[in-house]
Amino acid sequence: MTTDSQAFPEALVAVDVGASAVSLRVDPALYPVDALYGAAYVFIDRCYVLLDKPDASWRVTLSWRKQQPTGEQLRALVGEFANELLSCAWRAKIATDSRALIESVTAQALAGAMGPPSLDELEKFDFSEDTFEDPLGIALSWEEKHKKKARPDDPDPTQGASSAPEKKP
Amino acid sequence: MTPLRLHRDLYAASAVDRAFGVYAPHATLARREEAPYWVVDVSAQTPERERRVAGELANYALGLTVKERTR
Numbered sequence: 001m002t003t004d005s006q007a008f009p010e011a012l013v014a015v016d017v018g019a020s021a022v023s024l025r026v027d028p029a030l031y032p033v034d035a036l037y038g039a040a041y042v043f044i045d046r047c048y049v050l051l052d053k054p055d056a057s058w059r060v061t062l063s064w065r066k067q068q069p070t071g072e073q074l075r076a077l078v079g080e081f082a083n084e085l086l087s088c089a090w091r092a093k094i095a096t097d098s099r100a101l102i103e104s105v106t107a108q109a110l111a112g113a114m115g116p117p118s119l120d121e122l123e124k125f126d127f128s129e130d131t132f133e134d135p136l137g138i139a140l141s142w143e144e145k146h147k148k149k150a151r152p153d154d155p156d157p158t159q160g161a162s163s164a165p166e167k168k169p
Numbered sequence: 170m171t172p173l174r175l176h177r178d179l180y181a182a183s184a185v186d187r188a189f190g191v192y193a194p195h196a197t198l199a200r201r202e203e204a205p206y207w208v209v210d211v212s213a214q215t216p217e218r219e220r221r222v223a224g225e226l227a228n229y230a231l232g233l234t235v236k237e238r239t240r
Contacts, residue, residue, distance in 0.1 A: 037235045048224030049231055051179045053205075058179075063224055 020064040022074045024081060025057050031089045036060070038088035039081060047077065171219040173227060174206040182207070184233035188226045196222040 026036060036058055040049045048063040062077055069077075095102075117125070137145060175185055185207045189200055196219065197212040209226060213219045 034238070037231075037238060040231060041235045044228040044232060048228055050173075050224075050227050051176065051231065052174070053176045053178055063220075065224070 020069055020074075022062050022078050024060045024062070024078055026060060026085065027057055031085055032092050034092050035085055035089035038092070039085040042084050043081060171211045171216070171223050173209045173211055173223040174203070175209070175227065175230060177205050177207060179234070180207060180230050181234045181237050184230045184237060185209070187233055188230040191229060192222055192226045198226075 036051065040051060040060065043049050043062060047065050048061075050061040050063070052059040052061065060081065062074075062081060064074075064077075134140075185200075189198060189209060192198065195213075199210040199212075201208050201210070209223070211219045211223045211226070213222060
């Protein structure tokens with residue numbers, strides 16, 4: 001005996017009490033296939049789930065596993081499946097929208113978890129390349145930037161202490 | 170005999186193969202192709218057992234298909 005559920009549009013849901021089954025038509029334009037799989041997977045421990053694609057839409061058939069259900073129980077099952085389907089669709093959309101952010105945060109976390117480089121890695125690192133240009137001299141140390149400029153009459157600092165005048169006691 | 174029709178777009182072939190192997194000892198199963206479906210004919214001593222084996226096989230194939238997609 002096939003009856004139409006009172007709570008859902010007739011074109012979407014059909015309840016077959018005699019066969020202990022309920023069929024639900026799902027519009028692919030509203031729900032992605034991942035949401036369909038996700039919702040179906042949630043229900044396979046409670047009933048037999050059969051997916052079909054008779055035309056452009058999908059059809060989900062839920063059959064009771066053991067005891068003979070009432071029409072009310074089958075209608076409740078359809079309601080729960082529809083809610084789960086909506087939840088899965090929403091989660092799939094959130095996952096799609098935030099995929100780039102999640103990948104970025106995960107990459108940063110993994111890079112941080114690797115810890116500081118080892119001495120071997122530092123030894124192999126190439127420091128010879130100029131990492132950036134510094135036309136204003138910002139990267140110079142204070143000593144390099146403000147060191148005393150040499151005058152022509154100053155003694156040659158490369159001559160050392162031997163050329164310096166001896167101090168008298 | 171209970172024919173179980175699994176749509177090719179929704180069920181992975183490898184998942185149907187594995188489910189077929191798992192439930193073959195529990196009933197007489199025959200597999201054939203009938204585009205766009207994989208069809209598994211389930212024969213058992215009682216219609217109730219056929220229904221149960223067909224339902225379990227469909228659930229198993231669906232579970233494997235979902236797991237393959239999420240890898």
